[in-house]
Amino acid sequence: MKLSEVKNILNAQVVVGEEFLEREVHSACGSDLMSDVLAFVKDQALLLTGLVNGQVIRTAEMMDIKAVVFVRGKKPTDEVTALANEYSMVVMTTDAPLYAACGKLYCEGLVPKERLD
Amino acid sequence: MAENSVKLHYNVDASDFTVAGQASGAVKKVLKQLGFSADVIRRVAVAMYECEINMVIHADGGEIDVEITPEKIRMIHKDRGPGIKDIEKAMQEGYSTADEKVRELGFGAGMGLPNMKRYTDEMNISTELEKGTVVDMTVLVK
Ligand SMILES: Nc1ncnc2c1ncn2[C@@H]1O[C@H](COP(=O)(O)OP(=O)(O)OP(=O)(O)O)[C@@H](O)[C@H]1O
Ligand SMILES: [Mg+2]
Numbered sequence: 001m002k003l004s005e006v007k008n009i010l011n012a013q014v015v016v017g018e019e020f021l022e023r024e025v026h027s028a029c030g031s032d033l034m035s036d037v038l039a040f041v042k043d044q045a046l047l048l049t050g051l052v053n054g055q056v057i058r059t060a061e062m063m064d065i066k067a068v069v070f071v072r073g074k075k076p077t078d079e080v081t082a083l084a085n086e087y088s089m090v091v092m093t094t095d096a097p098l099y100a101a102c103g104k105l106y107c108e109g110l111v112p113k114e115r116l117d
Numbered sequence: 118m119a120e121n122s123v124k125l126h127y128n129v130d131a132s133d134f135t136v137a138g139q140a141s142g143a144v145k146k147v148l149k150q151l152g153f154s155a156d157v158i159r160r161v162a163v164a165m166y167e168c169e170i171n172m173v174i175h176a177d178g179g180e181i182d183v184e185i186t187p188e189k190i191r192m193i194h195k196d197r198g199p200g201i202k203d204i205e206k207a208m209q210e211g212y213s214t215a216d217e218k219v220r221e222l223g224f225g226a227g228m229g230l231p232n233m234k235r236y237t238d239e240m241n242i243s244t245e246l247e248k249g250t251v252v253d254m255t256v257l258v259k
Contacts, residue, residue: 035228038163051223058138062145062162064155079135
């Protein structure tokens, strides 16, 4: 799924990385606990989270995650967006809560293939 | 081969949570420049990041030494923290002593040490109560 589709499905606003919306994601991960995100390697994944701090961006960077969606209308600070910018990430915000945001994307076809170890 | 090794040293400051992860980020960059595979880079970056965060949230900061050779990457994390009482327990998925404040920051799932174990080929912890902890990890380049 293209990030531009993710944006439409979630009715999201792009905070940084407008120029990268043609990027494809193959799976998604929704969590507020970063070590959960770090537990499994997924290629070209999207991270959805209600946590808004710089460690979200760092966690994404460690996992080569190139797009982050902040849910429940949470707005990242300038510090957070600057870090995302540095890593050429796409950051979006949506008013939808985490469960609904993940559910919508899943229903629209963002279904990860079986995990490959 | 000694002439083929790169040594890096970092101080980890526990007073500023926002900079936690800088050392791991820097090492990731170096490994990229040196041309290691994406898999090796990710394994080193995640293991080191988890460990660096632990040094900040559970200990009082410390130092990290990284040695990079074509065959392996070794990371030694030394902190000045309280030590780990029960390593066996700490290694279990889901075990955490993190308080509410740490959870609000997005940590405290009790997955850090298990993640480090999973992503590295060798991992040794030596710890002394009230003195500190040394976590020594190696990722082999296969
Ligand atoms: N460097 C350390 N010094 C002292 N105690 C530590 C250290 N590292 C880990 N611990 C102890 O081991 C427990 C488990 O660590 P682990 O990294 O697995 O989970 P966590 O840090 O609590 O949560 P997460 O890593 O999922 O955010 C910690 O809660 C803490 O009690
Ligand atoms: Mg941890």
